[in-house]
Amino acid sequence: MPQPIGSSGPIGERLREIRKRRGLTQHQLASASGVSLSLVRKLEQGERDDTRVETARALAVALRVPTSRLLGGVRDMQGASPSVVDLWTPVRAALAAPPPGPADDAPTVAGVRAAVAAAMPLAAGDRLDELAEVLPVLLRDAAAVAAAPAGRAVNAGLMRLVGWMLTQTRQFDAAEDALGRALDGAPDDLDAAAAISTRCWLLLRRGRIAEAGRLAEEWAERIEPRMSRATPAELGAWGWLLLRAAAAADRDARPDDAERLLLLAGSAAAALGPRQVPGGFLRAFDARTVQLKDAEHAMVSDRPDRVLRLSAEISWEGMRPTSNNLNRNRLDQASARVRLRQYAEAVDTLETIWQAAPQWLPHQRYARDILGQVIARRRTLTPRMRVLADAVGVPL
Known part of the structure; x- marks a missing residue:
């Protein structure tokens, strides 16, 4: 029995069902979407049980349905290569480790804050291998000071960076963990929005398009500032969430929504003008x-x-x-x-x-x-x- 449209499972059954509802042959769908006829056939016959979001979007546009309806439930896209998994094993281990106990040379909040700031150029400069070497110590020290209110904020900021880097390197489960902790420790809505923005990117990378769009729009509405007196930080956070929502709409074959959201993000940028958004390269807008x-x-x-x-x-x-x-x-x-x-x-x-x-x-x-x-x-x-x-x- 065909699976209901929008359910989880292989894409082929939904593709065949929607194509037939639209009255299209496989050849007509291939021609309208620009996807090869052989791939359409392989998907429908179950020889391929998954495909790239971009390919699914092209098929969805031709079928006049959202991409998420065609893809169905949660999809985990290809993760990290074995060499990346090996390189980042100490980082994931430090992320999973319990907070260290008392020590004579325990780190201070100020010291950890300075160490995190010193690591930022590695991230901004795409020096990922070197960053993988320093993060385990940073994670240990940040966990040691996280009980104090000021230390909690420092630890949350580090978790945002770690979540970003793990998403960048396609270590998705560990990234979810880090970003969840960043959100839990965020001292205010703007820091929380920064974590949410990265999580939306993570969801898009995992192929969870509809979830990413809902989350981005929900938070964009939550933090939408009054334009006449909005700070650069508020405008930057709002603008990024709108861009994440636009990216989700794009990939969900909703170009009109994507353009609307891009225009709103443009209004945030216009209100910002030449002012700089604080918070480093991850929040630059x-x-x-x-x-x-x-x-x-x-x-x-x-x-x-x-x-x-x-x-x-x-x-x-x-x-x-x-x-x-x-x-x-x-x-x-x-x-x-x-x-x-x-x-x-x-x-x-x-x-x-x-x-x-x-x-x-x-x-x-x-x-x-x-x-x-x-x-x-x-x-x-x-x-x-x-x-x-x-x-x-x-x-x-």
């Missing part, structure tokens, strides 16, 4: 942040020309490019180049990212997919393409 997400929206909506045009209009004056902004946008640019059959330019862009962030790029499944598409269209690979394929983990 301004008009360029919205421009970057607008370009991402264009890529999800399959408008590669617009991706490249919007990306070219972004000014980096006064803002340090990082993988949290420029390099993520460069992936969209590379993907747009592939859509436009500009394969050499796509490889150039990926190579630029690799040179700028060699420890970050291997964690991006998006990069593997982009390069995989280029390789599939080439009879032979150039030496630099082979090097890049090894760097990002494209399967042999």
Whole structure:
């Protein structure tokens, strides 16, 4: 018996049921969605029981249903590679360890706060391997001071960073743990909103699109400031939640909702003006942040020309490019180049990212997919393409 639309389980039964309700053949669905006929057949016949969110979105748009309706229940996307799991084992162990007992050389709140601040450049600079080495000690010391009110806030801030890094490296269960603790220890709604924003990103990475959208919109409504007297911190937190909600709407094949939310985020950026949002690179927000997400929206909506045009209009004056902004946008640019059959330019862009962030790029499944598409269209690979394929983990 077919599973109800929106239930958990393999995508194929829901895909076949919705396609038939729409009166489409497999060939017509493949043509309307841009998804290969062979993949449509494999999904419906159960030879493939899962697919990427982007592929599901293309099918959902053609079928005129939300992506989450087609995907069904909770999906856990591909996690970390074995080498990443090994490297970060001490971090996960420190996260799971009980608070240390009293000691003669017990850490102080001020000392832990300074140590966390000193580690931030490692995160901002995408030096993930080095960060994995220092986090276990930081987690131990932050847990030791967490009983004091000031220490609780320091520990929550560290948990936000750890949750971010674990999400970045696709260690999803541990990231959920860290972000839950960050939320529990948040001293106010703005710190809580920062944890929620990262959790929405985590949910999107896990394929839990509808849940991410609901959470982001709920918190955006909860902290929406009065624009006439809103602080930079309030505008930044609200703006980021709106962007997370827009990303969820995009991936759920609701482009009108995505554009509405992007416009609201733009109003937050306009109200902010030249003022800086406090809190470091994880909370950085301004008009360029919205421009970057607008370009991402264009890529999800399959408008590669617009991706490249919007990306070219972004000014980096006064803002340090990082993988949290420029390099993520460069992936969209590379993907747009592939859509436009500009394969050499796509490889150039990926190579630029690799040179700028060699420890970050291997964690991006998006990069593997982009390069995989280029390789599939080439009879032979150039030496630099082979090097890049090894760097990002494209399967042999």
